[in-house]
Amino acid sequence: MDNYPCSAKFYIHSNTVLSEPSKVNHLKNELKRRLKNDEQVYGTWITVESPIAAEMMSSLGFDYFVIDTEHAPLDMRMAQTLMQAMRPDTKTTPIVRVWWNDLVAIKRALDIGAYGILVPWVNTKEEAEMAVKATRYAPNGLRGCGPRRAAMFDPDYLKTADQEIMVIVQIETKEAVANIEDICSVEGVDATYIGPADLSASHGHLGNMSHPEVQKAIDTVYDATKAAGLATGIHQASGSSIPKRMAKGYNMVTIGNDLIYMKMGVQAQFKELGIGR
Numbered sequence: 714m715d716n717y718p719c720s721a722k723f724y725i726h727s728n729t730v731l732s733e734p735s736k737v738n739h740l741k742n743e744l745k746r747r748l749k750n751d752e753q754v755y756g757t758w759i760t761v762e763s764p765i766a767a768e769m770m771s772s773l774g775f776d777y778f779v780i781d782t783e784h785a786p787l788d789m790r791m792a793q794t795l796m797q798a799m800r801p802d803t804k805t806t807p808i809v810r811v812w813w814n815d816l817v818a819i820k821r822a823l824d825i826g827a828y829g830i831l832v833p834w835v836n837t838k839e840e841a842e843m844a845v846k847a848t849r850y851a852p853n854g855l856r857g858c859g860p861r862r863a864a865m866f867d868p869d870y871l872k873t874a875d876q877e878i879m880v881i882v883q884i885e886t887k888e889a890v891a892n893i894e895d896i897c898s899v900e901g902v903d904a905t906y907i908g909p910a911d912l913s914a915s916h917g918h919l920g921n922m923s924h925p926e927v928q929k930a931i932d933t934v935y936d937a938t939k940a941a942g943l944a945t946g947i948h949q950a951s952g953s954s955i956p957k958r959m960a961k962g963y964n965m966v967t968i969g970n971d972l973i974y975m976k977m978g979v980q981a982q983f984k985e986l987g988i989g990r
Contacts, residue, residue, distance in 0.1 A: 738866040742828050742877040744777055744806035748904060748944035748964050756808075758970030760785035764798035766971055771799035777806045779967065782822070783813075783833050793825040793862060808879065814840055816855055819847035824861045829879025831906060836888040838895035845901035848878045879903045881946060881965075885911035890930045897941035904965060905938045906946030907931055913952075922952030935961070 747754055756777035759767055771778070778799075780792050787795070796807045809822040810831040819830055832844040846854040853875060864870035880901055884890065885908035897905065909922045912931070918924040931951060938945045939962075946965035947958050959966055969977075983990055 736866055737868060740828070740863070740867055740870055740873055740877045742806065742879060743804075744828065745877065745879045745903060747776075748879075751944075751964065753959065753962070753964055753966065755966050755968055756805075757968060757974075758785075759795055760787070761971045761975075762787060762791050762795075763971075764794050766975075767795040768798040768800060770971060770974075771803040771805045775805045777808055777965070779808045779810050779831055780827075781810045782818075783810050789821050789825060792822065792827075796826050797862075808881070810883075814844050814847075816843075816847045819844065820856050823848060823856065823874070823878060824859060824863055826862045828877070829881060829903070831881045831883055833883045833908065834885055834889075834911075835882035835896060836886055837892050838899055841882050841896045841899040841902055844882060845880050845899060848880055849875045849901070881906050883908045884934050886915040887930070888915075890933055893934050893937040894941070897937055897943055902943060904944035904946050905934055906965065907934060907948055907951050909948055909951035924952070928952055935963070 744754060754776035756775050756779060757770070759770070759778045759780045767778070780795055781787060782789070782792055792809055799805060799807065806828045807826065808829040808831055809827040810833065811818040811822050812833075814832045814835060819832070822830055830844070830848065835841050835844060848854060848856060850856050850858060850871065858871070860870055860874070863874070881904045882896060882902055883906045884893065884896075889896065890912075893905070896902065909927070909931070910920070913919055913922045913924065913927045916924070916926050916930060918927055921927065935945050944964040945962070946967070947963045948967050949955070949969070950958060955966065955968060
C-alpha cells in the first residue's frame with residue numbers, strides 16, 4: 714500500500730523520485746461546500762468510454778459528473794482517463810460511483826482523483842459507517858496511503874482529503890428506507906441519493922417508479938435527510954418531473970447522461986429535418 718510516502722513533498726514511482734511539481738492544485742471541494750449551504754446543483758452521468766465526449770461535456774456547465782463504474786463498462790483506468798480529459802477550467806466536480814461498498818474500490822476511486830464517491834446499496838447504519846471509513850485515512854478510517862494522481866500536484870492532499878472528500882450513500886431498497894434515520898446519523902455522510910430503479914424493484918414494482926408506494930418511500934428519504942441537515946440527491950425524475958423535484962428542494966439533481974444526450978441530439982436533428990426513423 715505504501716508505494717508513495719505520506720509526505721507529499723516527493724512522489725515516488727518505481728525507483729524514480731520526482732520533486733514537488735511547480736504547479737500546485739489544492740483539493741478544494743466547492744461542490745461539498747455548496748451542498749452544505751443547501752444550494753441546488755445539477756449534474757449528469759458519465760457512462761461512455763470516450764475521453765473527448767467527457768472533455769466536451771465538462772465545458773457545458775454541469776456542477777458535477779458521476780462517473781459510473783457500477784453499471785457502465787468503465788474500469789478504474791478509464792475512470793481516471795475521463796477525469797484527465799475534463800477541461801482544466803471546468804467547474805464540474807468529478808464523483809465516481811463505485812461498483813460496491815468495498816474498501817478497495819473506494820480507495821482506488823479516490824486515489825485516481827475523485828472528489829467524492831457515490832456508494833450503491835447502502836442499507837444500514839453499519840454499511841454507511843463502512844463507506845465513510847473507507848474514505849478516511851488512519852486513525853479516522855481505513856483508507857490506505859497511496860493517493861497517486863490525487864496528490865500528484867497537491868502537496869497538502871494528505872492533510873485535507875478527509876475534510877474535502879464527499880460521501881454520498883445511495884438508497885435503493887425497502888431496508889434502506891426503513892433505516893434512513895440511522896443512516897443519516899452517521900458522521901461523514903454528506904448526502905443521500907435515490908436509486909429509483911432498484912427502489913421500485915425492492916417494493917415489488919420493477920420499473921414503475923411512479924407507483925405511489927415508491928413515491929412514498931422517496932419522500933420518506935427526502936424528509937429524513939433534510940431533517941438530519943444533509944443534502945438530498947435524486948436521479949433523473951425518478952417517477953416525477955425534474956421541475957417538480959427542483960421545486961421540492963432537492964440539492965443534487967441529475968439530468969440525463971452522455972448516452973441519452975447523444976440520442977436526443979440525433980432525434981432532434983431528424984425531427985427538424987423531417988427524417989422518419
